[in-house]
Amino acid sequence: MKPDQTDVVGEYLHEVDLRLSGLPLLQRRELLADLAAHIATERTERNVRSEGELLEILERLGSPEVVAAAAYEEAGAARTPTATAPVAPRPAPTSQRHRWIIGAVAVVGLVIVLCLGAALTMSRGESGPAPAPVAPAQAP
Structure with a gap:
């Protein structure tokens, strides 16, 4: 396993974690551990050697936004705004x-x-x- 591949997975998991800030800590940790285990299993089963193959696995899981939205839906929790996705004020449409x-x-x-x-x-x-x-x- 190359360091840059580990960085890609770590960055992905970090982005998911940031978007899950509205869920309880234990629930977030469990979800992140499940994601990390799934990614590790896929890497082993597919004998992933390149960053491109690793990115394919992450793309199939969905973007961090999609994964977080699914987690909120499953938990039945209302989604809260995150620090990583600031919403710029928009002028009122005329x-x-x-x-x-x-x-x-x-x-x-x-x-x-x-x-x-x-x-x-x-x-x-x-x-x-x-x-x-x-x-x-x-x-x-």
Whole structure:
């Protein structure tokens, strides 16, 4: 058995253990011992020599998340958040209706601003630049 193969199994078991933090300690230890024994039996029976073969065994067991979820389900326990899977706060999703309302308010606001600008211009008596005076026509 190579050290890197042992590290892969140890890392896998550690990840499962972290995800089982909501279960009682003895139950977690028993599950981890069963997993370790199963992995060791598979390694022996299959004469595993490479890390790739070992990873196949771990993949067939399932990801640490899948194994932990199955353990919680079997125990009938509610799953608790873990330290290894932080959940980043997500912004609240904006529904189509909210987007439509925001767009409508923006358009109405723009129309109001344009109307106020036109009203101010008219109230000042300014309808635009004054026309240039026309010179009287001269006789030839």
